[in-house]
Amino acid sequence: MTNMLFREDAYMRDAIADVVEHTAEGGIVLDSSIFYPTGGGQPGDSGVIAWAGSEMTIATTLKGEGDQIVLVPAEPSNLPPVGTTVDTSLDWDRRFGHMRMHSALHLLSVVMPYGVTGGSIGAGRGRLDFDMEDAPTEGDMIEEALNALVSADMRISESWITDAELAATPSLVKTLSVQPPRGQDRIRLVRIGEGDATIDLQPCGGTHVARTGEIGALKLGKIEKKGRKNRRVYLHFDI
Helix, strand or coil: CCEEHHHHCCCCCEEEEEEEEECCCCCEEECEECCCCCECCECCCCEEEEECCEEEEEEEEEECCCCCEEEEECCCCCCCCCCCEEEEEECHHHHHHHHHHHHHHHHHHHHCCCCEEEEEECCCEEEEEECCCCCCCCHHHHHHHHHHHHHCCCEEEEEEECHHHHHHCHHHCCECCCCCCCCCCCEEEEEECCHHHCCEEEECCCCCCCEHHHCCCEEEEEEEECCCCCEEEEEEECC
16 A cells, blocks of 8 residues: 555655555555546656666656555666665646646536536646536636636635445535545545535545635636537636
8 A cells, every 4th residue: 555645735745755566567666655646637746756876757657556556657767676765756837737727627617517527637728528518608707707716715625424425415426427436435525615615525536726726817718519418618727
């Protein structure tokens, strides 16, 4: 099992860890990881690990067997031996872009309250696919509403519920094609807002900013038809 440091503190940029295994494909498993693995539409983290005068660029991060997290080197190279202590550092600008966009897409699901059939997160652009027949015509109003939620600087926090609690509250799940993983009786919820002022609460395993104000100004992008009842809506940072 890899200790998921990104779950404890999404803002942790550097950490020390020990190599516990190499995969058959040439990946590296550490005992703890600040690197988020690909999942939920969010790309795996990239960065650098260093040890004993050597350095290796990590291209991406994947989920391994069980609760293992696997770092994937950018190119074939001599791996740090099992038992080696390594310094790990994120490509922070890329990760922070993912955090901002992931939180922004949660806001988009609030402003456009339709079932979500898919999504993708980038460091500067993201998208959600919605179960809707007709493309929205009020693009300016959607963009204005999104930026109002950003400006409100609401807190983004997490909590945990059991499988049974989620089964008793199916409305928490906005995604139609992908269901939250069950079986460990521990499901993470991401909340935007607090108390009666909560605007969004849904299962999510990704990394997020601490407040909506950190997202920055947003720009609604193109809207594509991807099926009879599927509209793809793009979102960009307005920079």
